[in-house]
Amino acid sequence: MKKNLFIIAITLILFSGCAMVNTSTSGLPKESFLEFIGNPQKYNGGVDVTVDEKAPFKALVYNNHPDRTKGKVYAIPTGKHAVTVTFNNTVIYKQQIFLSTQETRKVELP
Numbered sequence: 001m002k003k004n005l006f007i008i009a010i011t012l013i014l015f016s017g018c019a020m021v022n023t024s025t026s027g028l029p030k031e032s033f034l035e036f037i038g039n040p041q042k043y044n045g046g047v048d049v050t051v052d053e054k055a056p057f058k059a060l061v062y063n064n065h066p067d068r069t070k071g072k073v074y075a076i077p078t079g080k081h082a083v084t085v086t087f088n089n090t091v092i093y094k095q096q097i098f099l100s101t102q103e104t105r106k107v108e109l110p
Contacts, residue, residue, distance in 0.1 A: 040060075046061060049085050085109065
């Protein structure tokens with residue numbers, strides 16, 4: 001009887017030390033980014049950007065210089081998009097682009 005209790009106690013101790021491990025995996029968010037490169041003095045106040053004929057947003061323009069810190073990026077969903085950039089109601093960039101997850105596309109303005 002003592003032997004059975006001893007075996008049960010040892011078994012309970014061993015199994016109480018084992019815990020279920022819950023794991024969760026998540027991929028990268030399905031978004032990509034646009035960064036606008038050009039002469040900031042030429043585009044004072046930024047440019048208006050329209051993605052897929054949705055409401056435009058204002059974007060800042062940065063110099064493309066190797067020593068510069070990364071400029072502000074604008075998140076958009078991944079996939080194929082029609083991007084139109086205007087400044088003073090003039091279209092300066094219009095392109096169909098495809099962006100992968102977490103890709104940053106530099107849009108070079110004239």
